[in-house]
Amino acid sequence: MDITAIFGSMVFDEKAMRQYLPSEVVNAMQNVQKLGERLDPELADTVATAMKDWAIAKGATHYSHWFQPMTGTTAEKHDSFIMPDGHGGVITAFSGKELIKGEPDASSLPSGGLRATFEARGYTAWDPTSFAFIKDKTLYIPTAFCAYGGESLDKKTPLLRSMEALQKQAMRILKLFGNEDVSGVRINVGAEQEYFLIDEKEYSRRPDLIISGHTLFGANAPKGQELDDHYFGNIKPCVKQFMEELDEELWKLGVLAKTEHNETAPGQHELAPVYTTVNVACDHNQLMMELMQNIARRHGMVCLLHEKPFSGINGSGKHINWSMSTDTGVNLLSPGDTPYTNAQFLLFLTAVIRAVDDYQDALRISVASAGNDNRLGACEAPPAILSVYIGDELTKVLEAIESEKDYSAGQKELLRVGVHALPRIPKDTTDRNRTSPFAFTGNKFEFRMLGSSASISDSCTVINTAVAQELKRYADALEISRSFEADLHEIIADTVANHRRILFGGNCYGAEWEARAAELGLSNLKTTPDALSHMCDRKNIELFTSNGVLTEVELRSRCEIMLDNYCKITLIDALTMLQMAKTQIMPAINRYIGDLADTAIKLRTVDAKLDSSYQSETLATLCDLASKATKAIAELEASVSEAHAATKQSSASVCRDRVLPAMHKLRAAIDASQKITDKQYWPYPGYDELMLSVR
């Protein structure tokens, strides 16, 4: 395989553009992409025709506006390129108008009350900053999705707006530091994706996996991840073939698929691409998740993207590595070589630290979902508390600045911290802290609270906007400063003094941290409804509106969609459990109870002195568990009805306080029953069969 030849071969990228478009149009397109200029509508027809010709030459027959509605996945509607020629035949056509704007009647997509069905039309608008591509004989055009009134109904629009907000504020800071050569700031993201692969045959025997994407019942297997033998373990042939095909398909689509390895839990894996511009990274992550699922099927496996497919072992997350760089190639989160560039670095660093502290709740909300509630705080996952890890060296630097003391980095030279000379910062030599939810890792931050199925757009939007907000505060102060260096020093020192509570280098999984964090006043929003109750706090509304990222109406609609989604998912899980328990599991337990009872009776008839303690003890335990399960079923049914009857606002609390506890009770009784029930009777494959199914 010639990797360099296939890479991007299905993308209408610069190379394809140069082949199909005159150079002045390519240049115009590049200005649109790099500088956010508008494309002259007259050129749109030329671009559309070129795209169509290129796509048809590659075997495409259809085009589709591809967008990312509030469902969190992607949406598409296909139109063929054909047009009647008036003589009974067809020609192929694709106009600039069709490229720029689509009008899907997308009334069935979530709008959070923004759109009544009678005014159902929404429209999709071409996002020229992300390249069009071909998949399944269709030309995909990345688009933003809005209501007719212009309110955004997707995850892409706020992300693009947040990029603009951050670029604007970062440029103000860069100007203050005299970076005259810089004309743009890029936001870079690399999203590491975790997933499970299980055997398709075992999967198809589990209604919970099919309906809910995760197991709702299942006793722990004798062996889970205790031996740490899966992490970085050698990759099974079947998985290897899957990875090869996945890489190839992703490369064709210009996705920089790079690092692949086994993860901690049996059957768990990770794929990390090389980082790229945030909105492209977001598109690419969506493509990656879609291809993983499709390609796994071709190999007789199913890819699980749920954040907690199995209880008792690690769930799957998604780490987003985030940084900013100039269009001249300077990473703004990379410590520089001179004190002056370091002052700039420290300012960007402190802006991020302050952003996390000021907007802990917004960050937490950005990862809130019913699925991720199963994971945050469990096993490997960071807790629901935000904190920032920057390593010992940087902590010492910041503390020295704050206290105006000398900074000495161990064996390294003594560095003076003063008004005129900010220290040289040694490259990070400390160990990584794997438990931190927001860790500085040398030249980027890694946000680790996302669930594996989430779109990265929400979290990236919050990080971008929150950092833009802090940079704006700094720029407002520094632009009118009469003593730049002194004020700069002051800003950094003040930020450290006021936001040091968010810096934490210890074990974030420990119970002590939870207690300490509470003392420090850090927020600890454990569930999605808890988190969402803060989404429309005045502070958050101001953050998004003042930076032009979301209007108040848009923010409120998003909150409604997220709450609604939480309730729907929880109730689907609950109904799936009820169906499994009532129609398959309880009847199976009943059959086994009958069997045991029959045997006990038979034994007694043969000889009353025979020991039937196995039968009677198992019977007693099973009958007790069956009775507990029956109570839990009744409780779950009642709570589900209560949630259905509740108002939109209170339904989420009913789900959290009544439905979920009843689900846990039912699961506990049934999982305990599974452990003592004849396997032949049990209707579903167990955890060992599921997790070790791929050979």
Ligand code: ADP
């Ligand atoms: P890890 O040890 O966590 O796997 P890596 O260095 O392999 O860390 O990087 C993980 C991800 O971070 C990759 O997607 C990588 O491309 C991305 N990454 C590396 N440098 C940057 C950066 N400056 N900005 C954003 N992402 C980055």
Ligand code: MG
């Ligand atoms: Mg990694």
